[in-house]
Amino acid sequence: MVLPMRYNCDSFTSRLFDNAILSKRCIKYFKCSILQKSASRRINMTGTDIKKLYVAADGTATFICPKCGLARKESVQQYRDNKGPIKINCTCSNIYEVQLEFRKFYRKETHIDGLYIRSSRAGDWGKMVVKNLSMGGCGFETMRASTLVRGEEIKIEFVLDDRKGATIKKKAIVTDIAGNYIGCRFSEPPGSYDADLGFYLKKT
Secondary structure, three states, X not given: OHHHHHHHHHHHHHHHHHHHHHHHHHHHHHHHXXXXXXXXXXXXXXXXXXXXXXXXXXXXXXXXXXXOOOEEEEEOHHHXXXXXXXXXXXXXXXXXXXXXXXXXXXXXXXXXXXXXXXXXXXXXXXXXXXXXXXXXXXXXXXXXXXXXXXXXXXXXXXXXXXOOOOEEEEXXXXXXXXXXXXEEEEOOOOOOOOHHHHHHOOOO
16 A cells, blocks of 8 residues: 555655756746747837838827827927927837938918929929928929829929019928828038028018
8 A cells, every 4th residue: 555655645746856857947938938029029019110100390200110100280389399209109009110200491381383203214204283391392292193202313393383473493202101291301402592482482
């Protein structure tokens, strides 16, 4: 009778020992899994380029998630004195960073018909409506779906809707895209000044 009892005891101890080892392995696995996920999140946060986002005259900015493409327009006045990038939480659970760039020029809301021409593709052009305008750039809406990309050089042309009716022709770099809305920065030689545009944008 002694041997079976000792055998049962040894068997129970063996199973208990095996379970303890398994538990330690499980704990170690879950710890590793959590650390890997945390590291992955850190890589997603710091491994992507921080996009510069221009703030409109009304103090709003259009955020576009680089993962799902969701665009949302929000007020960012509270970040005017912020020096570094800010973190944006998207509804798709993605977290990304942007650097807000508050306008250095007065920006005027407009509704002016014009044309844009792609410098890289001869004969590729389209109609547009200039929605806002400053000495440094403009924002416009295309009449049809556009294949413009950020960083692309374009040429734009429109006639100012004031009594002078000056024709404005500019080379520009695409900086922002949100659906049919295109934001661009004028490519001006250092020290240049457009008198017609300056007169048009003069605050009254």
